[in-house]
Amino acid sequence: MDSQHNINSLLGIRYPILQGPFGGGLSSVKLVAAVSETGGLGGYGGYQLEPQALAEIINDIRKATDKPFNINLWVNDTDAASTNYTDEAYLQLCKLFEPIFNEQGLELPPKPANATSKFEQQVEIVLRTRPAVFSFVFGIPDTAILQDCRKQGIKTIGAATTLDEGFALEEAGVDAIVASGFEAGGHRPSFLQPALESLHGTFALTRILTQHLNTPIIAAGGIADAKGVRAAIALGAAGVQVGTAFLATEESGATDKHKEALNSDKGRYTSLTKAYTGRMGRVLTNGLTQTIHQHLHVAPFPLQTTFMTALRQHALATNREDLIAYWGGQIAAITKRQTAENLMQELIAGLD
């Protein structure tokens, strides 16, 4: 109970319920505002945004709510191998994708410019606009950035998938740590060891981190209702972060079909795959995931998205649902299409 009160006063919120930020365009200003207005912490995933667009989103959130909210970025937002991909290597990659593109009557995309990181410029926007909370995944920002956040009164939250990552985040002095269990939807944000070697479930990870660390732990992965909240708190978590269940709400940035898929038969099966972006993440299982697993070498992040975005646009235009990645976690099968406020009330019921 104490740790819940502490995190509430630390983050300036009424309930220790964080709406998981969604990168890749699935966050929405409406969802952030709805959650923050109901006493939780709304979160916006902005790793893909140009700095100016991020500033505009923050401005829009401020117009929609005067409550605290969280801006989320990826510290490591470009695989090194994507920064100097040779023409020859790209041609080889095209050969692998050719059969899938031919089958769909699609042209292969031209080689994109070498990927560059946006993180440092995005952080400048965060420091200038001062959201109440800055959360991050895939690493730990430089000491200078964390110090600047402290000076500006911005609370910081990092994400750990292992105890070693938890120790590293605590040593860096972050204000809270998300325990990201492998049940969760979206990318696996591991940063010390490869994601495949860092697959702790939420139950074990939350317990390990609360036992060994002093920093408040926020349990994430597989929590979608009051029972899940109660379980996380019983394990010592100071709060919870809920993603997939908020993705299914009216206010999220997901398409109607995506929301419907989450709590349909499709939501019963999920896969951890690098197929869609080049980094490992959890999506609802579909035919394309299987094909890519069986036949293709996966390119680094974000180069893989060059091919997958072209396929996705084609799939959306031609209604080929089997070619669309619906991101979601293992708990998808109990999610409901409802308002964010309803979901918040269900989650709040799990707090004593």
Ligand SMILES: Cc1cc2nc3c(=O)[nH]c(=O)nc-3n(C[C@H](O)[C@H](O)[C@H](O)COP(=O)(O)O)c2cc1C
């Ligand atoms: C579509 C999708 C995108 C996500 N993108 C991010 C992201 O950019 N940054 C982040 O910290 N977490 C991201 N997450 C993780 C969520 O914020 C949250 O921690 C996670 O979904 C909790 O597990 P659950 O899906 O089982 O509720 C994403 C999750 C989903 C489903």
